[in-house]
Amino acid sequence: MSLLRIVLAGEGGQGVQSIAEILAEAAYNENKQALYIPNFGLEQRGGVSIAFIQFSDQRIGAPKFNKGDVVIALSERAIPRTAHYSGPETLFVYDASIQVDEDLLPKQAKKIIPIAALDTANNKLHPRVFNVIIMGAVIGLTGAVSFESAKTALEHKLAAKFEKDPSLRDLNFEALELGRYMAEESLKEGAEANA
Amino acid sequence: MGKIIGEPKKAFITGNEAVAWACLVSGAEIMFGYPITPQNEVMHYWTRLAPKYDRRFLQTEDELSAGFTTCGAVQSGVKAFTATAGPGNVLMQEPFGMAEAMRLPLVAMIQQRGGPSSGTVIYSQQEVTLTTFGGNGEGHRIVYSTSGHQEIYDYLIKAFNVAWKYRFPVFVLGDGYQAKMREPLEMYDPEDHGIELVKPYPLIGLGGKIGEEREPSHLCNIYSMEEELYDVVMKMAAEYEAITPQLMEWEEEFCEDADILIVSHGVVARAAYDAVKALRSQGIKAAYFRPISLRPFPAQQLRDAIAKSGAKKMLVAESAYGQFERLLKQEIYGETIKIEHLFMPGVGIIDYDVIEKVKSIL
Numbered sequence: 001m002s003l004l005r006i007v008l009a010g011e012g013g014q015g016v017q018s019i020a021e022i023l024a025e026a027a028y029n030e031n032k033q034a035l036y037i038p039n040f041g042l043e044q045r046g047g048v049s050i051a052f053i054q055f056s057d058q059r060i061g062a063p064k065f066n067k068g069d070v071v072i073a074l075s076e077r078a079i080p081r082t083a084h085y086s087g088p089e090t091l092f093v094y095d096a097s098i099q100v101d102e103d104l105l106p107k108q109a110k111k112i113i114p115i116a117a118l119d120t121a122n123n124k125l126h127p128r129v130f131n132v133i134i135m136g137a138v139i140g141l142t143g144a145v146s147f148e149s150a151k152t153a154l155e156h157k158l159a160a161k162f163e164k165d166p167s168l169r170d171l172n173f174e175a176l177e178l179g180r181y182m183a184e185e186s187l188k189e190g191a192e193a194n195a
Numbered sequence: 196m197g198k199i200i201g202e203p204k205k206a207f208i209t210g211n212e213a214v215a216w217a218c219l220v221s222g223a224e225i226m227f228g229y230p231i232t233p234q235n236e237v238m239h240y241w242t243r244l245a246p247k248y249d250r251r252f253l254q255t256e257d258e259l260s261a262g263f264t265t266c267g268a269v270q271s272g273v274k275a276f277t278a279t280a281g282p283g284n285v286l287m288q289e290p291f292g293m294a295e296a297m298r299l300p301l302v303a304m305i306q307q308r309g310g311p312s313s314g315t316v317i318y319s320q321q322e323v324t325l326t327t328f329g330g331n332g333e334g335h336r337i338v339y340s341t342s343g344h345q346e347i348y349d350y351l352i353k354a355f356n357v358a359w360k361y362r363f364p365v366f367v368l369g370d371g372y373q374a375k376m377r378e379p380l381e382m383y384d385p386e387d388h389g390i391e392l393v394k395p396y397p398l399i400g401l402g403g404k405i406g407e408e409r410e411p412s413h414l415c416n417i418y419s420m421e422e423e424l425y426d427v428v429m430k431m432a433a434e435y436e437a438i439t440p441q442l443m444e445w446e447e448e449f450c451e452d453a454d455i456l457i458v459s460h461g462v463v464a465r466a467a468y469d470a471v472k473a474l475r476s477q478g479i480k481a482a483y484f485r486p487i488s489l490r491p492f493p494a495q496q497l498r499d500a501i502a503k504s505g506a507k508k509m510l511v512a513e514s515a516y517g518q519f520e521r522l523l524k525q526e527i528y529g530e531t532i533k534i535e536h537l538f539m540p541g542v543g544i545i546d547y548d549v550i551e552k553v554k555s556i557l
Contacts, residue, residue, distance in 0.1 A: 021377065025207055025377075028207040034207070034376045034377075034378070035376055036377045036378075039370060040371065040375050043314055045552040055520035060378070061468065061469035061545070062463075062465050062469070062541040062543060062545040064545060065545055066545060195413055
């Protein structure tokens with residue numbers, strides 16, 4: 001695979017850094033090169049939490065980058081905070097529940113995609129798997145890692161919780177699958193419109 | 196005790212975690228530390244690992260104390276280290292100066308953060324001047340600037356060996372990115388890699404009768420006579436200069452034939468290397484040179500690269516406003532190559548930035 005760059009941004013507590021770490025670890029376990037770095041300034045305490053992830057077959061250079069292949073903003077203020085990471089080749093994703101100020105959306109993007117992750121989490125699954133839906137969406141949009149290694153990495157990260165409550169495993173895997181499905185569907189929608 | 200790492204193992208961890216593992220396999224007995232971002236996790240990981248391997252940790256009341264307790268521990272013959280950043284690095288310059296004066300084998304991990312400030316915690320490369328020449332002395336210290344986790348691991352192992360072999364304080368200079376990011380590295384047992392670990396030895400409390408069986412061990416930090424201080428510093432300078440050929444470390448590529456030589460250090464070198472490759476693929480003859488040891492600086496190697504490449508221009512790229520460039524300029528005084536710069540204090544530099552800059556000046 002050639003270099004793939006992803007930006008995930010949301011509020012503290014939305015679990016952005018957790019899924020970034022799991023995705024990077026899943027890629028590493030597939031023997032890919034992976035690099036993950038959180039923003040760690042004071043803004044992370046009460047500001048927008050941003051994760052930068054890169055995947056490649058080859059050695060990865062600088063830890064950060066100008067434009068992402070996929071940029072996902074999960075809160076209202078995460079949109080203006082990440083819009084400049086979107087370029088002509090970027091899939092810019094935001095949660096469909098956000099009341100979007102059109103002016104704040106990126107000026108450049110290959111496609112701007114609302115995904116109803118929060119709504120799906122709250123109404124179909126459980127609010128706590130919101131971030132796992134997003135993780136599934138990243139896989140659906142990019143194929144950064146295989147679905148199986150994503151599940152393995154999730155299992156590894158959440159082993160203690162799964163052991164306590166095995167139903168959480170199914171819930172998380174369902175969230176992952178739904179996220180992937182929603183992302184794949186969203187890409188098809190565009191293709192149909194273009195056709 | 197059995198080996199900490201048997202077969203070499205791949206790991207996907209943060210740089211701070213790599214620091215803790217490297218110090219462990221280097222045989223460090225104790226860490227002295229005081230919390231400061233972005234090196235906090237060095238302490239966190241060390242305190243998690245230390246009890247399992249019968250190592251120790253002391254959290255001191257501040258950085259001055261962390262530096263001085265490290266100075267004390269090494270005198271008793273124990274491999275010890277500390278880690279700090281930013282204003283912590285400022286405070287530690289006093290104990291680091293003592294380590295220079297007393298020729299103490301102190302090892303410190305510095306994870307640079309932004310400045311000027313006492314509270315800015317973000318990434319930068321703005322502690323180059325402080326770490327190389329920050330003390331009230333002559334900079335008789337060894338500084339390795341790493342570019343990623345494998346080097347953090349490799350150079351910390353080297354740092355302990357060099358410190359105990361030559362008795363100069365050794366610094367491994369990382370930054371907030373290297374501290375916080377996760378990337379793969381291979382961890383190994385140094386001795387399985389053919390690296391013999393230099394054994395620590397006490398510097399004070401030695402056996403034998405002074406004057407008869409051994410020379411007195413003078414670990415002096417105070418001189419009241421000008422002539423005496425002069426002799427001490429001149430001797431130290433001569434000893435430092437004598438070992439510099441063995442300490443110089445650098446990396447270079449495409450320096451045989453180039454129009455522009457791109458010089459950088461630390462994590463920025465990763466972007467510079469990618470930029471050089473991209474420029475080459477576009478037909479622009481760029482070359483890559485990276486000092487790994489900033490003290491001593493591989494000056495002759497850089498002069499050689501300038502000469503053999505035939506480059507007419509040099510681009511210095513750093514996430515600071517010229518700290519690295521100043522160091523470089525004094526080291527290659529007299530060269531006539533035109534020096535351009537890309538200074539991005541507090542901002543990460545990516546290959547795109549370097550490529551654009553090169554195109555704007557060629």
